[in-house]
Amino acid sequence: MFCFQCEQTAKGKGCEVIGVCGKDETTADLQDLLVYALKGFAEVSLKAREKGITDRDGERFMLAALFSTLTNVNFDPARLAELIKETLERRDELKSKIGEEFTSDAATFTLGSSMDEMIEKAKSVGIKADPSVDEDILSLRETLIYGLKGVAAYGYHASILGKEDDYVFEFVERGLASTLRTDISLEDWVNLVLECGKANLKAMELLDAANTGTYGHPVPTEVPLGHKKGKAILVSGHDLKDLEEILKQSEGKGIYVYTHGEMLPTHGYPELKKYPHFYGHFGTAWQNQQKEFPQFPGPIVMTTNCIQKPIDTYKDNIFTCGVVAWPGVKHIKDHDFTPVIEKALEMPGFDSDEDKGSVMVGFxxxxxxxxxxxxxxxxxxxxxxxxxxxxxxxxxxxxxxxxxxxxxxxxxxxxxxxxxxxxxxxxxxxxxxxxxxxxxxxxxxxxxxxxxxxxxxxxxxxxxxxxxxxxxxxxxxxxxxxxxxxxxxxxxxxxxxxxxxxxxxxxxxxxxxxxxxxxxxxxxxxxxxxxxxxxxxx
The missing domain is CATH 3.40.50.2030 (Rossmann fold)
Incomplete structure (x- = not known):
């Protein structure tokens, strides 16, 4: 494996044995192969666009699949393998609709059903698989890919709440497909990287409109850092839709809902803070979860990136949803949080009130x-x-x-x-x-x-x-x-x-x-x- 997409990469150069984030070689290889498969799918999607064929469902899938390769999102080889298979199926289905011949390996390669075949293929398409690539072009190519992963994350969140823009989809496809080319000058690579910033601005604008249009503009709000006596659910990650569904489905059941990590600012949204059982914030940032989560007396829901390897003291109490995955961790599908609520009612919750002060959010x-x-x-x-x-x-x-x-x-x-x-x-x-x-x-x-x-x-x-x-x-x-x-x-x-x-x-x-x-x-x-x-x- 070789990965240097995050700030904590080994020795400031790259992870080659195991990811500092916790991903093993198999997971890293499958993420590389998924990105490569998405490049081929993107190439086919661009050609379909030229012929007036838009596969919007496929484009939404592309955002979700690319998001799953971002740091601290999907660590499950089985689910990554399924995403790779689905990418190839969608790619080939779209190819059959447009009747076009493709020559690039990314747009044409096939795989059997075994994991070994996937791993073997992955090793030929990794970041440094081609040592002849110019160092600066490799740098700009990978910068573009990592920027696209960010665009995909923001676009994915916005799409969940019904906000989409064709330019974002088109640029993700064009950006991914461009990384297969060998005829792009350094100047054009720089321009593509900067255009990725433009596409990300649009994706963030969409997400802002989605969040504020659905839940209102945040208002200054005091958020308790302590807790209330009673059953409890902890929600971490970033996704407002998941939080809303948890609040709706747990309403009237004697359960308090708390935020963790980047969910803290959600207390400022009028349509979320209206729930009386949406109480306070527990813990701090993502990297402290192995120290903090064992202290929480209820289930924990990871809604987006930021998951760390769950340790035994809370592994039975943690759930993933959306694009997040960890082997052996229960996954929530279709926003049905019934298993989480049942777990909250089983667990002890907090045995007393505690006042630990408060912080202000909503600016x-x-x-x-x-x-x-x-x-x-x-x-x-x-x-x-x-x-x-x-x-x-x-x-x-x-x-x-x-x-x-x-x-x-x-x-x-x-x-x-x-x-x-x-x-x-x-x-x-x-x-x-x-x-x-x-x-x-x-x-x-x-x-x-x-x-x-x-x-x-x-x-x-x-x-x-x-x-x-x-x-x-x-x-x-x-x-x-x-x-x-x-x-x-x-x-x-x-x-x-x-x-x-x-x-x-x-x-x-x-x-x-x-x-x-x-x-x-x-x-x-x-x-x-x-x-x-x-x-x-x-």
Whole structure:
């Protein structure tokens, strides 16, 4: 195996024996083969488009299947094998409709039913299967693939709630199919990577419209960090539809529903917070689940990426749904959470109330821009000197305490906006306010990056300046491929001077990294003191 798609990849170069995420060689190989099969399916889909044939159900499947190869999503070889088989079946069915001959191996290869055949094929299509590929082209090709995985994740979430756009589907197909070509110049590869950022912006816009259109715009909401006496269900991941179904199906059964990880911001949505048994938040970020989940006295539902290997103390209590899978873990189909509810009623729940304080969520673009006049006046008067967007993924790798220390050292005349699970390094810090404007504003999930972008664009318009001229600095942490897609969106929008950490992506070659530094002034984080001094000039 060889995989270097996440920030924690072994030795900062690539996982070759077992994934740092926990995936074994078989799982890694099958993920490679699934991506390869999807490239062939995409090539066929593009040709079908030319002939006026649109396979929308197949395109939705493509998003879900690609999403399943993202870090910490699907670790089950049996389910990956089924996805590969279905990809080939859908590819061949579409080929029969368009009556076109294809010559690429990805669009024509066949497999028997045995796992051994799949593994053998997988080893010929992995990341480094062709050593003759130029290092910079390999870097840009893999950057595009990882960006596409992020686009697929956001597009998948939006599609579940009925929001879709043909451009997103078309670009995912075109992007995947392009990685089979050998006639693309370096300049064209760069343009494809930047267009991936454009497609991701559209996917995030769709998801924002899907979430706010279905559940209302988030409003500032105080979320308890303690618990209530009674039966309990814990929901982790990102998916709002799954959470809504759990709330609906558990209503009136004496069960409290709690969030974990990136589900924390869901407490701000009016159509979710209306459920009286939707109570509070338990735990912190994804990488702590093996320490936190054994302490939860009820079932746990993993709705999207972020699952770690379940340990024996809670393996019987955890469920997966959607594209998430782990061998031996019970999987929920068709949003029927009856097994989860039954497990909650069997388990003891919390034996007493506990008050552990609270945090505030719900500062999406509607909430922030609703007080834009106060923000603008505070900036003009000098009450607010600078904004920092300290956001992104959390992880277990040493060096991420940088973000805690950075927020603690941000001067009192500055505001910190945050989103994604990186916030759990500092989400419970009491930073106070500036003229009634909280100094720590939780914009939401990584899925809500669109809100932060819209806030920045709106402020730039209000101040009649470019985004790069705003008193705003981006200090980002990354871990997986949605973060890659968001970074590509920021580059597509021309946003510069991003500080990125804890380490730079292993899949970026030296020349590609130099290009990003030269054109966008992307820099690795150093120390909080040095970075604050550079940004603020103190």
């Amino acid at each position: 999406g673009r509607n909430a922030i821009l609703g007080v834009a006049d106060k923000i603008i006046e505070a900036v003009k008067s000098g009450a607010i000197r600078h904004f920092f967007l300290v956001a992104g993924c959390d992880g277990a790798k040493p060096g991420r305490n940088y973000y805690t220390e950075f927020v603690e050292k941000v001067p009192e005349d500055c505001v910190v906006l945050t989103l994604a699970c990186g916030k759990f390094r500092f989400f419970d810090k009491k930073l106070g306010d500036i003229g009634g404007i909280p100094r720590l504003l939780d914009v939401g999930q990584c899925n809500d990056a669109y809100s932060a972008i819209e806030v920045a664009l709106a402020l730039a318009k209000a101040f009649d300046c470019d985004v790069n001229e705003l008193p705003l600095s981006l200090v980002l942490s990354w871990y997986e491929q949605k973060a890659v897609a968001i970074l590509l969106t920021l580059l597509y929008l021309g946003i510069k001077n991003i500080k990125l950490g804890p380490s730079l992506p292993a899949f970026l070659s030296e020349n590609v990294l130099n290009l990003l530094v030269e054109k966008y002034n992307i820099k690795p984080i150093t120390t909080p003191d040095e970075d604050l001094k550079e940004i603020l000039g103190d």
